[in-house]
Amino acid sequence: MGFPKHRPRRLRQTETMRRLVRETRLTVDDLIMPLFVRPGKGIKQPIPSMPGNFQMSVDVLVEEAKVLQGLGIPGIILFGIPEKKDEMGSDAYSDEGIIQKAIIAIKKEVKEMLVITDVCMCEYTSHGHCGFIKRDEKRGHLDVDNDMTLELLAKESVSHVQAGADIVAPSDMMDGRVGVIRDALDEKGFEHIPIMAYSAKYASGFYGPFREAAESTPGFGDRSSYQMDPHNALESLREVALDIEEGADIVMVKPALSYLDIIRMIKDRFNYPIAAYNVSGEFSIVKAAAEKGWIDEKRVALEILTSIKRAGADMILTYWAKDAARWLKNK
Ligand code: PBG
Numbered sequence: 303m304g305f306p307k308h309r310p311r312r313l314r315q316t317e318t319m320r321r322l323v324r325e326t327r328l329t330v331d332d333l334i335m336p337l338f339v340r341p342g343k344g345i346k347q348p349i350p351s352m353p354g355n356f357q358m359s360v361d362v363l364v365e366e367a368k369v370l371q372g373l374g375i376p377g378i379i380l381f382g383i384p385e386k387k388d389e390m391g392s393d394a395y396s397d398e399g400i401i402q403k404a405i406i407a408i409k410k411e412v413k414e415m416l417v418i419t420d421v422c423m424c425e426y427t428s429h430g431h432c433g434f435i436k437r438d439e440k441r442g443h444l445d446v447d448n449d450m451t452l453e454l455l456a457k458e459s460v461s462h463v464q465a466g467a468d469i470v471a472p473s474d475m476m477d478g479r480v481g482v483i484r485d486a487l488d489e490k491g492f493e494h495i496p497i498m499a500y501s502a503k504y505a506s507g508f509y510g511p512f513r514e515a516a517e518s519t520p521g522f523g524d525r526s527s528y529q530m531d532p533h534n535a536l537e538s539l540r541e542v543a544l545d546i547e548e549g550a551d552i553v554m555v556k557p558a559l560s561y562l563d564i565i566r567m568i569k570d571r572f573n574y575p576i577a578a579y580n581v582s583g584e585f586s587i588v589k590a591a592a593e594k595g596w597i598d599e600k601r602v603a604l605e606i607l608t609s610i611k612r613a614g615a616d617m618i619l620t621y622w623a624k625d626a627a628r629w630l631k632n633k
Contacts, residue, residue: 326612328604330374330630334418334577335623338515339363339404340383351511352582353589355621357383360400360407367412373627377416379471379619380404381516384426390434391426395457402465409466418498419462421455421472421483430513430520432474432528446528448476455479456486463492471498471554475528481548496551498577502538502564505529508557508583515582538564539571546574555615557581559606562613569614578615580606585621600629 313323338349338357345359358366367378382401384393393399405417424432433451437444451474459470470487472479480499487495505526513519530537542553553572555565556579565578584606592599603622610618620626 326608328608328611328626328630330627331376332607332611332615332617333375333623333626334377334379334617334619335370335375336379336381336619336621337363337366338381338383339400341385341400349511349515351514351586352621353586353593354625355515357515360404363404364407364411367408367415370624370627371412371415373624373631375415375623375627377418377469377617378408379418379420381420382425383517387426387428389428391423391454394423394426395454395461397461397464399461402461405462405465405467416468417466418469418471419467421459421462421470422474423451423454423458424474424518424520425516429522430518431523432525433476444522446476448478448528451476452479452482456482459483460486460490460492463487463490463495467495469496469498469552471500473500473503473556475500475503475525475530478548480545480550484549497549498552498554499545499550500556500579501542501545501550501553502555502561502568503529504532504557504561506532506557506560506581506583508560508581510583511586512582532560535564535567539567542568542572542574546572551575552577552617554579554619557584558610558613558615558618559584562609565610565613565615575616576614577617577619578610578613580610580618580620580622582621600625604629 340357342359346362347357349355384400433446436447552575554577558578558580591597
């Protein structure tokens with residue numbers, strides 16, 4: 303065979319020419335910034351395991367949302383640390399809840415910003431699990447009660463949307479939750495509100511720093527009974543198919559980096575918008591290495607985000623959203 307005589311290698315010579323033939327374009331339009339909100343006033347408390355990220359009180363959060371909007375970032379996703387946690391995670395669906403207050407404040411002042419809310423119980427329950435806990439009397443162990451949790455998730459979603467959320471993102475991985483949330487929203491006249499489903503959410507060690515940030519480490523056991531096994535790929539196709547059938551508008555893969563093959567498979571199989579969550583651990587390992595001077599953070603971060611986009615993600619939830627927006631502007 304041999305090489306053809308005329309290869310288009312000349313197109314690689316200069317940056318300007320490379321720009322013309324580039325296949326993947328990472329832009330600020332792809333980015334969603336996760337933010338953590340807690341009660342209080344004037345609070346901007348650093349999260350040690352995630353440098354550059356903070357637990358913020360609502361007033362500080364609103365200012366941050368303004369800055370992000372100014373940078374052209376289209377959306378934020380909110381995580382709440384409630385005043386107090388209980389067994390039923392009641393702050394999650396209270397109209398006076400921390401997330402509800404945050405949404406109302408942001409919507410008043412930062413009009414263009416899409417506010418996405420993480421719908422889950424783990425930040426609000428005293429045991430740190432993603433749902434209501436029951437004891438299996440026969441087998442003597444504790445487990446999440448899937449169906450009881452569905453009701454609470456539906457209540458939580460409606461309450462977020464009533465406060466002004468633009469998109470709800472259920473991250474709990476209970477079976478059937480997308481359908482139940484869709485029905486609950488429709489019933490209240492919120493047919494137009496999209497659901498971004500965490501469809502392929504793996505039981506991952508990469509969530510470690512987030513659990514410190516959201517104070518949501520499970521008090522006992524782990525989340526393997528409701529999150530996916532990292533060894534499985536085809537299962538993610540079944541999860542996505544179910545979520546789409548139940549009414550998901552955007553499907554998510556999480557984490558992103560160890561699951562780029564999953565993103566590509568879903569992209570090839572379903573003609574649906576895909577979100578990828580570039581999670582806390584993926585961010586923190588780069589930060590830590592950069593602090594030691596072992597790698598160039600900006601270069602590596604943009605390479606990671608580009609790889610997620612190249613794998614097929616239409617949007618990326620990332621703690622680099624703010625930095626990346628600046629980097630992409632000054633490129
Ligand atoms: C659950 C939730 C988690 C993350 C987002 N939503 C934690 C978990 O499943 O344990 C993790 C995000 C990250 O690590 O950045 N509400």
